Amino acid sequence: MTTTEQSPVLGLDIGTSHIVAARNFEQNFQYERQLNAFVSIPYTKLAESLMVKERINHAVQGDDILVFGNESEQFAELFHVETRRPMMDGILNPGEADGLLVIRQIITRLLGRAKKAGQRLYFSVPAPAAGVNDDKFTFHETTLRECLRDLGYEPKSISEGLAVVYGELGDSNFTGIGISCGGGMCNVCLAYLSVPVLTFSVPKGGDYIDANSAKAIRSLATSVRVEKEKGFHFNGFFENKTYHALSVYYDDVIQSLVKAMRDAFSNASSLPKLKQPVPLVLSGGTAMPAGFQERFEKVLRASDFPIELSEIRTPANPLHSTAKGTLVATMCES
């Protein structure tokens, strides 16, 4: 007797900070994520056998072992080095020769090869800054598409902001503003009845906060990030120097995001006059600290934002919103 394995429907969020896979298996959405980072350590047989034994994600590249994914952060802490980043500012890192190899390894670890030839898969891509048509985004998208095609998928791209709309704004007929505050940048999309009306990015994100905070307190960006993720929250005044620096640069990102949004929406020539206020969703790892939404809302309300909002909300798991949107997009065509 033979059994037919049913392949789950997949979606993939390829972010600067994390790569998140979403799958719909037996009507359940499941998510798995890996840090989009790596460290290289000198190759020895002993080190490799330990990696295999401990099931640590790694790849041998010449004289180095590249430890990638979630474990890379622990190795970086251990060796007191910065993690290397396959992506920077939302796109493939041009200064990182091994970047694409690592991304491919992470995707293979998360999704495996396509279960059947031509299996559909939506993956997220960043949008250029408002009013900018930049070729580097084309290179990023095309390279990832080829990488996924090599794994047997039939890939289609979706902008991160629109993916947030698909993932989180179903209850408003996919109308509203989706924002993904990621590691490399913030992506914004206004959609009306699922159709993207205005999509753009702001080139500041979690990495900008980490790097500048680290500079300010003379620390490593990786260490700052680890501390940030341990429990940073907005509460006004911080005795902790790291938290204080983080607070300053978070504010900078929020101000830049709101200003860019106000400018983009005010200057857009084809902006619809919406009959009703629309919801706004804040997602992504950078939007996770407690108090982020309130701070953002305060700054936005103080600005002369041209679109009336019904609510501003953060989903239960902001790290999964974009991946969920890519999955919904794939399901839509399956």
Added chain:
Amino acid sequence: MKSRIFRLRIKVGSVASVLSPQTLPADPVPLEPGTVGSDAATSNAVVHLVEERAAVIEDEVARLQFLRRSAAVYEAAAQRRACFLRHSLAAPHAWRSRFHFRTVAIALLSAAALVPQAPRRLSLGPLPREVPHAVAAGVATPKVWLVERQATVEVYSNGLRIENEFLTSTRTRAYRVFDRIAWHASAVETQPAGIVFHTTESRIAPFEPSQNSRLQRNGRSLLAYIAQHHLYHFVIDRFGRVFRVVADTDYANHAGQSIWADEKSIYWGLNQSFLGVAFEAQTEAPSGYSNDIATRAQIDAARVLTEMLRATFGIAAMNCVTHAQVSVNPQTMRLGYHTDWAAAFPFREVGLGDGYMTPIAALTLFGFDYDSAFLRANGRHVWQGLVAAEEQLIRDAASHGTTLDLYRRTLRERFHAWEASQAQVSPEDAMADRP
């Protein structure tokens, strides 16, 4: 004629661009060659319809599919329009001058139609122009004949067995059909022109062997009640037994206020003109019961009964409809006063084409509307016929060079005038409704 086609193209084109990212519904559409700025009302109506339909689709992925499909359709139409404009602009100068003149003229005319205080009258020519195609036209009329008639039982060549134990009579059927092209009533007809399928929405028991006595008791008390009130011509009980309750030659009180139209005729008050066939069933079964509205035996019985009725009376497949498709409320001008078989009627299994594809006549001919409750009764899948009717309405409005709103109002005025004239034909029986 050419100018009408031209106008239609422009109108449809601007409706088509509704969902494109560049021109959203509330956008003031610029008056440039080929775009008629005053189409905003029509565009808004289309978007409103899309929003309304999407809102009742519970599953998010299905809702997104619907929205993206709608957007793709409109995008394609917008591209066709752009192509048309490119060709137009490439035309010789003289033609282009005419083109500009027409565009401006159309824009002004449409703008006038949108001014709130402007006269709200539309010349009542033969409305509307488009005649629905018979989606079930390919379904041949079967050949069935009476094999044997006993005291209370009839047996037909296709295996149909009709029990006449509960047979009653009312008055001989007599009705006038209305010619939709010539727009006048015919002579009095006595043969049924169609079939309306119903559910009894009566008390039901689980369809289990242990419930035999309850199932039978329910069925018999239901039949007695239906016979007393002459509610349907035929009832199919849960075991698939077919009972004739009102004679085929008479009317029954099954359809109430109802409208249907085929390619030639309009029928109003289907108690007289259509036969009523009811399934002993409940649309919303109590929890723990099967989700199927009808049993397998009932569907099989409906198939052979429909074959026999179509063979006997020459009924077109297009005129075999569900109560939800024909039931209207003239007070509110809405569809779906009754919503039995608003979804899931097994048209194909009963030997008919997909009846839900046929455009709803009450919408296209008389400007009826519907609400979200009606859409919910449709279930997750909005009828293709409803969509087709709306699209036809938009096309008709465009071909009359007017807005959807004004066109619908004109149709409604026409309906009220027509309703009054029809009521004189058979005032007391035509609209009697089942309790």
